[in-house]
Amino acid sequence: MEKNYDIIIIGGGLLGCATAYQLAKRNAGKILLLDGNEIASQASSRAACLLTRARTKPGLMEIVQETYDCIEEIEHLLGESLELQQCGSITIASSEASLKEVEALVNAATRFGIPNERITRERTQELLPWIDAEAVDVALYMPTDAFIDSALLCSGYAKAAAKLGVELRPNCKVKEIVTADRKIAGIKLCNDEIVSAPVVVNAAGAWANLLMRPLGVGLPFTPVRSHFWITEIDKKRFPAGHPFTVIPDARAFTRSDVGALIIGLRESHCQAFNPDTLTEKLEDFDFNKAAKWTVLDECAPLLKRYLHDIDDLPIAHYMSGPSCYVPDALFIIGAVKPYEGLYTVTGCCGGGVAAGGGMGRLAAELILGEQPFVDPIRFAPERFGEVNPFSPEFQQRCADARSNKKGG
Numbered sequence: 001m002e003k004n005y006d007i008i009i010i011g012g013g014l015l016g017c018a019t020a021y022q023l024a025k026r027n028a029g030k031i032l033l034l035d036g037n038e039i040a041s042q043a044s045s046r047a048a049c050l051l052t053r054a055r056t057k058p059g060l061m062e063i064v065q066e067t068y069d070c071i072e073e074i075e076h077l078l079g080e081s082l083e084l085q086q087c088g089s090i091t092i093a094s095s096e097a098s099l100k101e102v103e104a105l106v107n108a109a110t111r112f113g114i115p116n117e118r119i120t121r122e123r124t125q126e127l128l129p130w131i132d133a134e135a136v137d138v139a140l141y142m143p144t145d146a147f148i149d150s151a152l153l154c155s156g157y158a159k160a161a162a163k164l165g166v167e168l169r170p171n172c173k174v175k176e177i178v179t180a181d182r183k184i185a186g187i188k189l190c191n192d193e194i195v196s197a198p199v200v201v202n203a204a205g206a207w208a209n210l211l212m213r214p215l216g217v218g219l220p221f222t223p224v225r226s227h228f229w230i231t232e233i234d235k236k237r238f239p240a241g242h243p244f245t246v247i248p249d250a251r252a253f254t255r256s257d258v259g260a261l262i263i264g265l266r267e268s269h270c271q272a273f274n275p276d277t278l279t280e281k282l283e284d285f286d287f288n289k290a291a292k293w294t295v296l297d298e299c300a301p302l303l304k305r306y307l308h309d310i311d312d313l314p315i316a317h318y319m320s321g322p323s324c325y326v327p328d329a330l331f332i333i334g335a336v337k338p339y340e341g342l343y344t345v346t347g348c349c350g351g352g353v354a355a356g357g358g359m360g361r362l363a364a365e366l367i368l369g370e371q372p373f374v375d376p377i378r379f380a381p382e383r384f385g386e387v388n389p390f391s392p393e394f395q396q397r398c399a400d401a402r403s404n405k406k407g408g
């Protein structure tokens with residue numbers, strides 16, 4: 001490792017690696033990316049991997065489209081496939097409220113040119129052999145939606161960034177961000193070695209606020225628990241590559257996984273974590289210590305009308321991890337005042353796989369002073385004023401933004 005860089009990125013998950021790629025693509029100079037663990041080994045290897053295109057919040061469809069564009073570019077640059085699975089998606093409505101959501105999605109998708117069509121119960125049953133189609137009032141099919149192995153995508157960004165000249169340092173933890181007179185000076189490693197740079201990007205995911213605290217800055221998010229279950233393999237009922245579903249009335253999503261079904265369920269009271277309690281590696285963190293298994297008791301009955309035998313389905317795996325939630329459920333991207341040269345790209349709100357490419361692009365454009373491709377105001381780190389992400393009250397605000405999540 002050299003002693004001086006133009007830009008240092010802390011965090012080798014989807015958001016740090018996508019930012020590195022976007023900066024390198026723009027010839028942003030000498031860039032170093034460090035991760036305390038292996039690249040792509042933390043939250044970014046635990047996702048359900050949905051790349052949901054249609055969104056109703058401003059700017060998000062552009063951001064997700066950028067991820068799809070990055071996948072194509074990177075495959076071309078590296079000459080290898082990132083194994084995008086274009087399975088399509090089906091959003092299912094069985095109530096007035098969710099019908100309204102479907103209508104809003106149709107409008108947004110149509111405006112943005114995303115193919116979408118309402119399909120009959122028969123067609124729904126054909127595409128989703130596991131579903132009890134009688135429970136489906138309206139089904140909206142979007143054939144170009146896809147999923148992708150999130151760790152493979154993250155490694156793709158990292159490899160592409162490295163090919164364009166970024167230096168990658170896995171297993172190299174940053175002890176602190178170093179400043180002088182309210183300007184960024186660089187970082188200090190755990191062996192107390194200093195590496196200099198006028199720009200530091202904090203993309204340390206769930207841990208990002210631990211690096212901000214000594215600077216007296218709080219980023220407006222807290223890590224909350226996201227999770228899903230995977231059934232045993234039953235290739236006839238859960239054929240590989242069938243469309244993923246979003247079922248707002250059950251606060252659920254599903255997708256195919258090599259002949260099994262992935263089932264995501266969202267509880268009414270989401271579990272938040274104080275960043276102070278996080279371990280260095282997620283493998284050592286118990287996501288269920290506080291909330292145990294009451295989630296299944298609460299949420300499985302909601303899905304039962306669509307999947308009648310959910311109580312008896314053999315479950316083979318359970319996956320949980322942190323999503324970084326913000327009170328308005330929007331990302332945190334941009335300059336962190338009052339330090340000149342300090343930036344962040346975090347607050348993924350459970351969408352870093354779908355949105356990572358666009359989040360990285362916006363971060364790169366803001367760092368380089370380019371015209372941003374979406375309005376950055378709504379993602380500004382300071383939009384909530386001063387916050388204390390270590391206070392239980394603030395953590396509760398963030399958890400409330402995630403509780404009862406219905407979308408994809």
Ligand SMILES: Cc1cc2nc3c(=O)[nH]c(=O)nc-3n(C[C@H](O)[C@H](O)[C@H](O)COP(=O)(O)OP(=O)(O)OC[C@H]3O[C@@H](n4cnc5c(N)ncnc54)[C@H](O)[C@@H]3O)c2cc1C
Binds near residue numbers: 034050207349350
């Ligand atoms: C169960 C689950 C399901 C999900 N499903 C989806 C989905 O379907 N679609 C979707 O779009 N998103 C989904 N997500 C969200 C997605 O996984 C995240 O948005 C994404 O992984 C966030 O990436 P990140 O780079 O912020 O975090 P991470 O991947 O955690 O990366 C942060 C990195 O920073 C490093 N780091 C921390 N502190 C330091 C330090 N001091 N020095 C050096 N390195 C440091 C860590 O080692 C880590 O590798 C899901 C998440 C979970 C948990």
